[in-house]
Amino acid sequence: MQNDKHSANIKDVAALAQVSTATVSRFLNGNLNRMSDATAERVRVAIDKLKYVPNSAARQMTTKSSKLIALIVANTDDYFSTELFKGVSSILESNGYIGTMLDSDSDLQREKNLLAAVNSHTFDGLILQPFSTISTIENIMRRRAPIVIVDRETPQSPWPQVVTNNFDAAREATAYFVKRGFSHFIVLTSDLSAATNRRERYRGILAAATNVDVLEVSEASYNHRDIHEKLIQLLTKTDERTVIFALKERWILEFVPNLVLQGYIDNVKATATGFADTAVSRRLEPKMKLISQNPFLLGASAAEVMVQALKDGGEQNDDVIVVPAKFK
Structure with missing residues (x-):
């Protein structure tokens, strides 16, 4: 028996809401200032009624953005990594991005493999707690995307760094x-x-x-x-x-x-x-x-630098931000 189930697409939403597919696309990308409140509400109702799930791959082709930020940490066995990720996520999510944590497990080759994976996928940026040298990172990360170094003082870094004293x-x-x-x-x-x-x-x-x-x-x-x-x-x-x-x-x-x-x-x-x-x-x-030390604040600060770089179209400086540790 033929399966009569049909997954709704953007044309179905546009037809039900009585708008163009371009209007639905603008709604999905958050450009609500280009439509009336009544139009936005019709699109929202149509999406809910049809249980429409946007095609993220197609949206990425249009917007050139995945809204995903990679965080490569040194070792998830450490509490530091967990708290760092929480700090990163707190800022990214409030700005419409999602952080993805990847674990190099204190292994230099594994870190290189993860860098290559980030380079070949559609992450909008990379926050990195590195073992690799600057030249190694540059050789692997060929795709233009903002990079922020966290926790590791890295001399001659062309990217911003967030570190402890x-x-x-x-x-x-x-x-x-x-x-x-x-x-x-x-x-x-x-x-x-x-x-x-x-x-x-x-x-x-x-x-x-x-x-x-x-x-x-x-x-x-x-x-x-x-x-x-x-x-x-x-x-x-x-x-x-x-x-x-x-x-x-x-x-x-x-x-x-x-x-x-x-x-x-x-x-x-x-x-x-x-x-x-x-x-x-x-x-x-x-x-x-x-x-x-405060890994949550380190992560949040690194994410703030990343979000600003994305707002600036990927332009970055080599500033070093120090989050002081306290002896007590």
Whole structure:
């Protein structure tokens, strides 16, 4: 038996509303100033009655806009990425855009693949938390679309950046502990060479302390017990008062609680600090002083820059916007 169901198209809507297809198209694209309120209401009623779903591909061909913005984050295992996306979405959606989050999973090749995918699809813009160099991004992103760098200071970037004051915040926190008699620092971090924000934080620590050990944790695969034992070895190898300085909140949450429970961190002989994205880390040990950054605000600020670039027809500058982290 032949299926008599018929999906409504733009001509059906125009016929029912007694307007032209151009008028329906203007309604769908939000150009209501070019029609009367009565006409707009007839089109709306016709769309509802016919349950018409606009063909987004066809609309993109006409408007040259998908209203989609790609956000490539470093690792969705981090609270940072989730809060960043919330901030981005809050601004994009209020301006008629939709954010799509893509996860590079701390893998450089995966990031390159995602960049290529964004380049070949109809995203209106890209907000990027990059591992790749500027030249790599430029070589892959051949299509003209606004780009905003977020969280990673990127020298010689031709695009605007929204970052945290990583160096200054790390130096301030380190100086605070040095002034209070802590002289040994254990930097707990992902691969230092992979991301500029980590290197800036490390530089800030070195600017205020001389006795610094580094313990790198692979984001791809690591043995929790092995890292825990290495931390204990570093904590007990000296009589100096020691600070474990985590360069991201994930490592605070992974490794500090057991050290507190076992008495290695007592806030007298040893303590911990680091960059925190949420209030969770502070609840582990209320006496810990942490560097609170605001990924939601970073994301919202990056989205504001993106929306302005889209309003300006894709024109961009190389401004650097700093959203300060607070040591408290």
